[in-house]
Amino acid sequence: MVMLYRLSRKTLARPDPSVDWVSPMATIVVLGAPRSGTSLLCALMEKTRQLGAPDEFFKHNLQKYPEIADPNDILLRLKFVAARATGGVCSFKLFPSQLRYAVDRVDLWRFFPNPIFVRVSRDDLLGQAISLVRAKQTNEWSSRRSGQGREATYSFTQIEDEMKFILATNNEWDIYFARSQVTPMRVRYEEIVENRERVLSAIADRANVTLKFIPSLEESGLERQRDDLSDEWRWRYVADAKVARPQSWIPRKLPRLANLASILR
Template sequence: MSISPPASWRRPYKTLIIASTPRSGSNFFCRKLRSTGVLGNPTEYFRHWDTPDVTTAERCLLAAEKGRTDNGVVAFKLFPEHFERLQKDIRLSEWFPDPIWVHLERKDLLGQAISLARAMQDGVWSSGKEPMKDALYSRWAIEASLAKIVANNGRWAAYFARTGTEPLRVFYEDISDEVDNVCQRIGTRLGLAAPVPSTGDVDMTQQRDAQNDDWRRLFLAEAGDQSSFPATIIPTGALKRKKPKWMFWKQ
């Protein structure tokens, strides 16, 4: 039985949901949206594995409070893992009806997979953080990360298709050059005057470095056989978790 909003629930004027997958540039994108001051304050309010004792209803209340800008727009980010967990407790459409969806993807799927495989080991999920340990190259880890990303992109595509939703589609590689245009398109869908992101408040250094490039060369040398077609499923046990963390890079 799903949990309904409490009597004190203040329905958002508008809801903006960023649908994405890890290592897609969503942190940078959400910071740009926040810098407009009118497109909500999106972040991972439904990241349940870090704070498992916080209920889904409490997360909805948090998202509605912390994710709200003064004009009443509430924004948050959802990964498939978030949605999968929250739907066990609530109906998203009951708490946040008629949302505007933005589907953020990355064109360079291999680059995204390498970034994910690396972050899963060294724990560096945003620029400026110190690694917890060295990340070691593993073809298996990149294969599993790539399969995970492709599967989750497909889940979002299926969700939008079966619900008749036409999201605003944005690619990570285009954000830097087109972020003003993207924010204006989002504003149009929300019925707002053209919002403009800040040019000085968002400073995030690209995390890709020589190690990522080395891993790409190694992976393509090992797995880049154009006569080999990939399997349709992720290796058995690849996506199982130990405690509330992804552990699929471990064999």
């Protein structure tokens, strides 16, 4: 397994903040594994108009924002992220590969000091994996984004692979925070759906913000993508798992993890 956090062997010159750089009053970093609920939380945060406008700004291939798509101009991305702050609160979303992209090029936390990490997870691992398989097959990553008519096809192997990937991603975050000695705020997808007011207020409290408005789930602009096909795949997977090779999901060896402590510093 190729670890997402493997540190670059190159020694890259990482620029310092310029004299005119103004760090935000608060920085909120939403992170997790794919299909964990990070998109829903980010959409709700943006709709409050007080918790920034979080998105994935540190993808290597950034097609959504062509004005900052050059992967070699990290400073342009940093300025873009800071400019989207609301009331001094800046926010963005990270997956492990995106954190590695950023820290290979800049000391991210010097530009955005004392970040508030909000780690999103999902209780239903199988449902998360099914959602990820469907998104990859159809290229429909949210209800806002059309899948261009591609059809999803059930695959026991792909669901197994995505469960392993999700677990590996969660493991990387575990190692990162353990070595950094940072305790993130933990949020479950199910909590966001059931009690978004409590979740958003807790995040706002950490940023020293009093929310004036709590958006509804409908106002997030996102629709739940789970449907009858998702349920069908679940029961097919459970049935297939009963006849699969026993313990086939157990990895033969644990992946080697690079030292992650320097990423935060």
